[in-house]
């Protein structure tokens with residue numbers, strides 16, 4: 001499709017020196033740690049925001065923190081942009097390269113370095129996948145809490161880059177709440193260690209600012225995360241409603257009653273049909289909206305919480321309450337939810353929005369989202385983390401039709417602005433990337449953005465790291 | 480000292496802009512009740528947020544409150560309690576420890592990232608902070624974050640401002656997540672454990688599926704004492720459970736069973752449990768009205784007692800432990816013995832903050848742990864990005 005979103009102009013001086021740069025990189029990287037041929041570069045030209053793509057100048061796949069430092073030292077000294085990359089599952093174009101950039105991929109740094117069950121921490125290299133951490137400690141009764149639906153593929157480095165969340169974050173928090181330490185390489189190759197196994201690092205909250213910085217402050221090579229003891233039991237229950245409004249209001253009332261389930265996931269009719277066709281999870285098909293509510297604890301505790309939630313749901317005229325009958329069905333229910341994006345992709349092309357809204361606005365925003373998308377003549381499926389107001393309207397369109405693609409993008413922008421206007425934000429967990437970059441001024445004032453960019457410049461004065469992302473290209477106050 | 484207590488953000492901005500233009504430093508505070516944190520600041524004027532007060536918005540069914548920075552913590556807690564909610568992170572009242580007076584403000588809680596026993600399950604103050612407004616060192620009014628629970632839009636400046644002790648800006652308004660107040664609580668006490676056994680017991684308790692929301696160890700003797708300074712007759716390891724009555728009951732039985740392997744275990748009724756955790760939260764055993772050196776030491780949970788044992792080879796110290804052993808409240812005899820303590824921390828990992836000492840010792844010892852070259856260079860640049868003239872609490876964090 002026609003690119004509406006602009007990348008920074010490639011630096012001509014860098015493009016002109018491509019050969020030399022490649023030779024220099026080859027001089028200090030192991031042979032199989034450098035990709036420069038067109039076929040090899042192709043898989044790196046985009047991420048999960050597939051409407052946009054750019055071939056990078058080269059891809060480096062370092063095996064050690066020192067190699068990452070060497071590449072960064074070289075690139076910053078030579079004014080070459082660097083784009084950090086984990087698994088490339090970013091939904092906002094956060095990992096899409098640019099023509100004058102060296103991609104630093106963490107895919108070779110996949111070792112679990114330390115599991116410390118007494119202190120309940122795991123230290124892993126940045127390329128380790130999210131799920132791999134939980135799998136490494138599951139046998140001992142622990143897990144790593146943030147669980148993005150992409151957890152099979154996405155890396156802890158990417159999770160830190162995006163401050164990723166997931167279905168179970170309502171109770172346990174997102175990446176920033178579960179990160180204890182990082183090893184990170186700064187733009188000039190300086191290696192720093194922040195935090196460790198203690199609960200709170202000294203000094204300024206560098207972990208807090210690094211988390212969610214979308215590869216703009218440095219490259220994380222190792223992370224220490226918190227592990228949590230698994231609950232005695234967990235059970236997802238399906239609640240079907242005759243309208244999205246009723247389901248949305250029920251969510252707000254559950255929270256208002258002082259009940260915090262581990263997860264409260266929402267699907268509208270369109271999403272239910274798509275996910276049921278894919279997973280055969282037993283979702284009810286004759287309702288307009290579905291909540292997957294997961295409670296945990298002992299059998300009696302779960303029953304008590306569930307009874308309270310059922311009471312509230314009845315007040316919202318719940319049509320179906322379906323408790324799952326077996327561990328297998330519980331797994332299917334989550335499989336259906338976690339495959340929602342993939343399953344949607346089988347039906348149509350889609351772009352996924354990610355605004356968060358105050359819970360009291362859920363029903364209103366759902367209704368207006370439907371109206372906005374319909375006004376562009378498109379369809380929408382809603383499947384999202386309702387307990388924290390983090391919405392995911394999937395706007396369905398045909399990517400081969402440039403007019404439709406442009407409409408989808410425009411509808412998405414309208415929805416995100418709506419989220420901000422009702423007191424929410426542009427992105428709850430997927431990040432700004434290129435996708436929402438030009439909407440930043442809708443959420444932030446000039447002094448807010450200026451302060452953020454000043455912090456960015458404190459880490460990366462020459463804007464070497466992932467420079468096309470997050471901040472509107474104009475008004476950066478740099479060359 | 481000249482004191483500015485603006486009533487509006489604009490007034491605060493004007494005060495800071497004027498001082499920045501003249502490069503005249505300002506002491507930044509709420510009501511100064513946590514002044515034990517940080518190095519002494521050399522300044523002729525003070526800017527405080529105490530008059531920027533009042534709750535701006537509170538939506539219990541969204542679990543979110545917005546309050547101006549000078550709002551008394553007591554008022555926030557009272558308004559939350561009326562809706563059966565609370566601050567998740569259980570902030571300490573530092574007045575008795577630091578010998579300060581006045582009303583602690585909610586801005587001060589976040590500026591110092593004050594987090595109590597429940598931090599081990601519910602996160603620190605910074606984890607609850609969703610958004611903030613502040614005036615930076617240029618006099619600009621800046622808004623960071625927002626009022627929704629999930630927000631990754633741009634850099635998370637909110638986190639930087641939390642725990643920055645007024646060195647990056649004057650907080651004017653904070654928006655934070657709150658939690659439902661548990662219906663009841665109990666504490667399981669295991670008696671007579673030494674450091675290593677207590678550490679194992681706490682680790683084992685945290686590994687059980689019973690959701691312990693407080694894990695502290697009060698050793699035999701002075702450090703275990705209550706507010707009146709009387710000695711603790713027996714070492715106690717305390718594990719708190721919170722929730723509905725039936726859930727607490729069920730979990731307590733499970734926890735008691737598991738803990739009885741370590742020693743005689745008993746249960747506290749809710750009132751005594753509340754009192755105990757208030758004691759731990761407010762560091763009451765060391766609220767002795769003195770200026771004896773007091774450290775807050777943060778390490779990996781299983782390093783706590785080992786660090787203290789190592790220190791005792793050369794220095795006389797009293798200590799008790801929160802956060803499963805990872806937060807040590809440490810009182811030294813006479814000198815703070817900063818070099819010995821920080822020397823050992825190089826081996827154990829973690830950091831120490833001096834919260835109280837004689838005036839002389841405070842001038843000699845940096846309150847916060849000095850950081851590595853790379854990190855201190857970054858910290859300096861971050862400070863400059865908020866406060867290029869270096870007028871906000873200069874030197875306070877080192």
Ligand SMILES: Cc1cc2nc3c(=O)[nH]c(=O)nc-3n(C[C@H](O)[C@H](O)[C@H](O)COP(=O)(O)OP(=O)(O)OC[C@H]3O[C@@H](n4cnc5c(N)ncnc54)[C@H](O)[C@@H]3O)c2cc1C
Pocket residue numbers: 047048083084085086087088089090091094095106126147148149150153154155156157158159160161162163164165166167214215216218219220221341342429430466
């Ligand atoms: C089907 C599907 C479902 C998804 N579900 C969720 C979900 O439930 N919740 C959620 O939050 N997200 C979700 N995502 C989005 C995505 O998976 C997350 O953003 C994820 O954290 C990205 O990880 P990654 O390893 O793929 O990183 P990439 O996509 O490779 O990179 C993400 C960003 O982080 C930076 N980065 C990567 N590695 C590093 C590093 N080591 N150091 C510094 N910066 C780095 C990159 O430059 C980029 O800006 C989903 C995506 C897909 C495709």
